[in-house]
Amino acid sequence: MDAPADKKSRIKVRHKYLVSACLAGINCTYNGKNKLRHVIRRMVEDGIAVPVCPESLGGGSIPRFKCEISGGDGGDVLDKKAKVLTPCGKDVSKILIAGARKALAIARKYGLDKAIMKSKSPSCGCGYIYDGTFSRKLVKGDGVTTSLLRRNKIRIYTDTDRKYA
Numbered sequence: 011m012d013a014p015a016d017k018k019s020r021i022k023v024r025h026k027y028l029v030s031a032c033l034a035g036i037n038c039t040y041n042g043k044n045k046l047r048h049v050i051r052r053m054v055e056d057g058i059a060v061p062v063c064p065e066s067l068g069g070g071s072i073p074r075f076k077c078e079i080s081g082g083d084g085g086d087v088l089d090k091k092a093k094v095l096t097p098c099g100k101d102v103s104k105i106l107i108a109g110a111r112k113a114l115a116i117a118r119k120y121g122l123d124k125a126i127m128k129s130k131s132p133s134c135g136c137g138y139i140y141d142g143t144f145s146r147k148l149v150k151g152d153g154v155t156t157s158l159l160r161r162n163k164i165r166i167y168t169d170t171d172r173k174y175a
């Protein structure tokens with residue numbers, strides 16, 4: 011049974027984490043699917059995590075282009091030293107940068123100082139990302155959003171990391 015309205019109004023939900031929306035079961039990946047992690051969906055349902063999909067926030071549709079960072083990592087994209095390209099060479103860097111800025115704005119709005127990000131993604135990747143050749147080869151580095159969050163002192167975990175739980 012729901013709590014009475016006056017009791018509800020006294021319950022303070024304390025958000026703590028920004029999380030990649032696909033990990034919460036939202037169908038927002040480039041091919042319209044999700045990367046559900048039940049523990050993260052529960053965190054959203056319990057009100058301690060806020061889901062964001064930077065590539066959607068930046069203007070990418072669902073489904074949308076597949077893309078990888080070419081010539082560096084997410085920090086290099088933010089510094090205009092590398093690009094995010096589709097397999098046919100279209101530059102979609104602006105979309106990923108815009109999404110990163112919006113994700114950071116949401117983290118600030120909710121006062122979040124931790125994030126759980128989807129591994130290997132050109133936006134949300136943490137520690138390792140694909141190398142830009144679309145051959146599933148990984149290189150060291152963060153995605154564009156993860157790089158921007160780190161630069162703004164947000165502590166980053168990845169979905170394969172259990173230390174956040």
Ligand code: SF4
Pocket residue numbers: 030031032033038039040062063064065066128131133134
């Ligand atoms: S941009 Fe991040 S949240 Fe959105 S689908 Fe890719 S990994 Fe998931």
